[in-house]
Amino acid sequence: MAAPVSEDGKGLRGEACSFLPGGAAPYGNFPDYSRFHPPEWRLQLLPAALLSQLFPSPRAGPLLGLDVGCNSGELSTALYRHLLGFGKSDASHMCSVPEKDLYLLCCDIDPGLIERAKKSSPFPGAISYATLDIMDAGAREVLLSSYLSRFGRVAFDICFCMSVTMWIHLNHGDSGLVKFLSCLASQCTYLLIEPQPWKCYRAAARRLRKLGRNDFDHFRSLTISGNMAEEITQILTKGCAMELVCCFGSTSWDRSLLLFKSKEIRSLL
Structure with missing residues (x-):
């Protein structure tokens, strides 16, 4: 069994998955990603009250989130806990009464990672996982519209895109990256994105x-x-009708957490 390596080239032992021998994962689908980039290293940059700050007005329904490139779900679960103020021992989103209800749809190109995420999810009622190649427009439309229609919605409140942009860029080129960012911008009110720096491409x-x-x-x-x-800020602000709200700082592995907001009004109906 090959030992997967991180995006920065550090080796780890891990479970076999859809990556090339020697640990090169062509789509970023490392089977033990959270071990070399632990979720808490990102979450310490994010305010725990972020959802209340972004959505201060009472809502008739829950907030909806989309996590693109969720891997095996560790970061998705950690984000959910952090944003709703749950401790690690909380096994259900009914353990306490959150200030804001949040439902997450998490997707990844790797079916093996999605199966792992489903099996280990502590919040099956609030976090859904699905296999999806986000660049497949037909499959994307079917999945996202089907999920949103369950809540009578046409867009997500917030989208998370953590260390995914490089893999889209490498596999689909400049035009693919622009299409990907445009797609995300059209799907949400807020976009929290963590781009990989150029050294990771090399x-x-x-x-x-x-x-x-x-x-x-x-x-x-x-x-x-x-x-x-x-570069990604320029694409989103100049071509995707979004504005940069905040940079929450950079992780210890030199990745910025950037929050964007759509300039377009998203209908709740």
């Missing part, structure tokens, strides 16, 4: 070369490069 390509494989199809042709947090 590390991912280097791992493939060490395995004797070719670079990612688009790596050599990418023109969107350099400071990826700035």
Whole structure:
């Protein structure tokens, strides 16, 4: 069994999944991702009262969240606990009365990781997991519209995109990254995004070369490069009708947590 490595090239032992020999995961689907990037390292940057700050007015229904690229669900669960103020011992979202009800739809391209997430989820009533290639427009429309229709909604209140942009960029090129960001912006009121820095692109390509494989199809042709947090901010603010609300700072592995808000009015009906 191959030992997967982190995006920064650090090795870990892990369960076999849909990644190449030697631990190079072409879609970022590392089977033990949370072990080398623990959720709490991100969550310490986020205010526990974030949902109440973003949505201060009373709501007739619950808040809806979309987590794109959820891996095996550890970060999704940790985000849910953190934003609703649950301790680690709370086994159900009925253990206490949250100030804001939140339902999460979490998706990932890897069916093996999704199965693990479903089996280990402590909040099956509030967090749903589904296999989805987010770049497959047909499958995306079916899943997201079906989920939203259950609540009589046409958009999510908040979308989480944590360390996913690089994999979209490497596998779908500059145009794919722009389409991906545009898609997220059209689906939510708020977008919390954590872009990978350019050094992670080089590390991912280097791992493939060490395995004797070719670079990612688009790596050599990418023109969107350099400071990826700035590049993604430009795409979202200039082409996707969003505005940057806040940067919550950077993780210890040099990734910024950026919060954007849509300039368009999202209907609740």
